């Protein structure tokens with residue numbers, strides 16, 4: 001599968017955006033995500049909004065250039081954090097675009113940091129299996145685990161569409177290797 005790398009240009013330096021959300025808070029947030037499937041749609045959407053961590057907006061792609069099943073790689077919210085943007089072709093949780101089918105996810109497995117680059121399966125709209133312990137994640141349902149060792153969902157990158165441009169504006173979930181998404185450095 002073909003992937004392309006985008007080098008984002010931050011609107012602001014991320015050093016300005018330190019805040020205080022503990023690992024425990026993020027772990028609790030991860031647990032909450034698992035229970036969201038049981039909530040009515042509007043309640044789940046409200047709860048997910050509450051879990052979102054905002055970052056400076058970064059342009060990561062264009063609607064007109066995105067092809068179904070062809071992921072684009074981009075770094076966000078920091079240069080060493082690899083993510084993928086993909087048009088799934090089916091409606092997805094927090095999806096953007098006309099069909100609500102464009103989503104983005106972190107590419108480090110939340111179990112032990114296994115690299116998920118190049119593992120997207122368009123037939124199932126899934127990322128994985130992770131090369132370390134085979135966890136696979138459902139990209140239509142906020143990165144929930146389909147199977148494997150991970151107990152946490154894959155962090156989802158929050159997207160916004162402005163005209164033809166797609167922006168990353170936040171992260172839902174704790175990025176592997178960070179004590180806090182907002183710390184701006186590895187744990």
Ligand code: FES
Pocket residue numbers: 109110111112113114130131132133134135148149150
């Ligand atoms: S590191 Fe991915 S399943 Fe263990």
